Amino acid sequence: MEESLRDKAAITGIGETVYSKVTDRSALSLTLEACLKAINDAGLVPDDIDGLIPYPSQGLTAESLITNFGLKNVRYSALTPMGGASPVAALQSAAMAISSGVAQHVLICLARGHTESNDGKITARLAEMPQMNTVGEFEMPLGANAPAQFYAPMARRHMELFGTTSAQFAEIAITCRKNAILNDKAIMRKPMSLEDHQASRMISDPLRLYDCCLESKGAAAVVISSKERASDLKHSPISIIGAAEGHPDSPSAITQRDNFVSLGLAKAAPIAFKMADVTPADIDVAQIYDCFTYIVLCQLEDMGFCRKGEGGEFVMSGAIGRDGKIPINTHGGLLSEAHIAGMNHINELVRQLRRTCGERQIKDASVGLVTGYGDLGDGSIAILSR
Amino acid sequence: MIYPSVSIESKAYWTGLTNGELLLQECTDCGTIRHYPRPMCDNCYSFGHRWIKASGDALVYAWTECHHAFHPSFAELTPYTLVTATLKEGPRLMAPLAQPPKRDLYLGMKLKIEFNQVSSDLTLPIFKAT
Numbered sequence A: 001m002e003e004s005l006r007d008k009a010a011i012t013g014i015g016e017t018v019y020s021k022v023t024d025r026s027a028l029s030l031t032l033e034a035c036l037k038a039i040n041d042a043g044l045v046p047d048d049i050d051g052l053i054p055y056p057s058q059g060l061t062a063e064s065l066i067t068n069f070g071l072k073n074v075r076y077s078a079l080t081p082m083g084g085a086s087p088v089a090a091l092q093s094a095a096m097a098i099s100s101g102v103a104q105h106v107l108i109c110l111a112r113g114h115t116e117s118n119d120g121k122i123t124a125r126l127a128e129m130p131q132m133n134t135v136g137e138f139e140m141p142l143g144a145n146a147p148a149q150f151y152a153p154m155a156r157r158h159m160e161l162f163g164t165t166s167a168q169f170a171e172i173a174i175t176c177r178k179n180a181i182l183n184d185k186a187i188m189r190k191p192m193s194l195e196d197h198q199a200s201r202m203i204s205d206p207l208r209l210y211d212c213c214l215e216s217k218g219a220a221a222v223v224i225s226s227k228e229r230a231s232d233l234k235h236s237p238i239s240i241i242g243a244a245e246g247h248p249d250s251p252s253a254i255t256q257r258d259n260f261v262s263l264g265l266a267k268a269a270p271i272a273f274k275m276a277d278v279t280p281a282d283i284d285v286a287q288i289y290d291c292f293t294y295i296v297l298c299q300l301e302d303m304g305f306c307r308k309g310e311g312g313e314f315v316m317s318g319a320i321g322r323d324g325k326i327p328i329n330t331h332g333g334l335l336s337e338a339h340i341a342g343m344n345h346i347n348e349l350v351r352q353l354r355r356t357c358g359e360r361q362i363k364d365a366s367v368g369l370v371t372g373y374g375d376l377g378d379g380s381i382a383i384l385s386r
Numbered sequence B: 001m002i003y004p005s006v007s008i009e010s011k012a013y014w015t016g017l018t019n020g021e022l023l024l025q026e027c028t029d030c031g032t033i034r035h036y037p038r039p040m041c042d043n044c045y046s047f048g049h050r051w052i053k054a055s056g057d058a059l060v061y062a063w064t065e066c067h068h069a070f071h072p073s074f075a076e077l078t079p080y081t082l083v084t085a086t087l088k089e090g091p092r093l094m095a096p097l098a099q100p101p102k103r104d105l106y107l108g109m110k111l112k113i114e115f116n117q118v119s120s121d122l123t124l125p126i127f128k129a130t
């Protein structure tokens, strides 16, 4: 069973729009551009697409993609509503649809388009999501109104239990920034020092501003194809060799979770590694969902790159830099490239495995992983191989 | 102010707060105490429950000091501290810490639940260091 999705599907096309702080374009408009680029990159035409997994935000639906591209052959559509874990979870769902023979070319896309002013909107937007019902009713009235405030208590507990420090969180932000400096798509390219990080204003203790990801606009998409079809396309296929999603205990309220310092990824990672028949030591590059620095540290532990509680020392050892044991977020991540909810992480992993990353290319990258994290601890992981 | 959208399952909880009581659900079949309110016991799948009054004793489990208000109704309250604490009865509760906190928080620190009437029709729990 563990081998069920190994090598059945491959990423054959990637596409991204420009990333920016603001935009006057709708989510749909940005989505269509990213999708068209991904389809072209695969060497396909839109009507080859027979499966759709759009990210359900700002009204984007499978129907809107079918309408705008005039698709005639769609026979599979699905949603993976797991917040920032959605795009990577969608890789699993696409691989399932393909390995069962239901679809041949599945398009996955995500956009963050034009919105009106943001004041207080995040709370209202979150409260409308069904998976936030419990937090919306019981915690938002108390003043827990946004992800930084939901997640900060987990980071605080990790610090109290294991002696983890803010300087160790900073190392993750600084690593992403160093990578972003080599990426001309990245929004934040000014060097960041530990002093800069420590001087950034406190948002929700222990999370400072530079522990928090950007708020960005843009879209990204990928095309997943069956292994047989993939071999005739434009690029050599990047195979999905392991994929899994994991839901934490008490997924609708962190407050009631037995284990505060572990995420849904802790359940998904062993499944994906076993499916792929690799261990963390075999991973050449990892794009790790980085909505907040602490979430990266916790995921490194949950995947077994180091033991629980040792994430702080692990990141300080140089392990996550471009010359380290496990280079992370080579594009700059959500912290410095852009917040495209991790669809940009999938794009970057494919580029690394195609070895087209130029100055920031990890030498001989052959096997990599990408994670997603969302809502109140949902996790997803895909292991890819060139 | 953010008002909760109260459901048929949680109405008793919110009414309890208004009366200065923190109410928790206790399974009438296996005795498991649960929070937040929901229709079924996750230990024995029983739909039977009764509401019990929490003692008000709690121990600090985690916390965050909020410096940035993400919602305008909390802008004048910053910095405020949200504490997650384990109730003597088992479940956890998140609530703001009464200002000013007496001393630095630590895991396992003893807290007592009090009630803060924030408007004529909304009372929220609040933690006080003992």
Ligand SMILES: [Zn+2]
Residues within 6 Å of the ligand: B027, B028, B029, B030, B031, B032, B041, B042, B043, B044, B045, B046
């Ligand atoms: Zn029961």
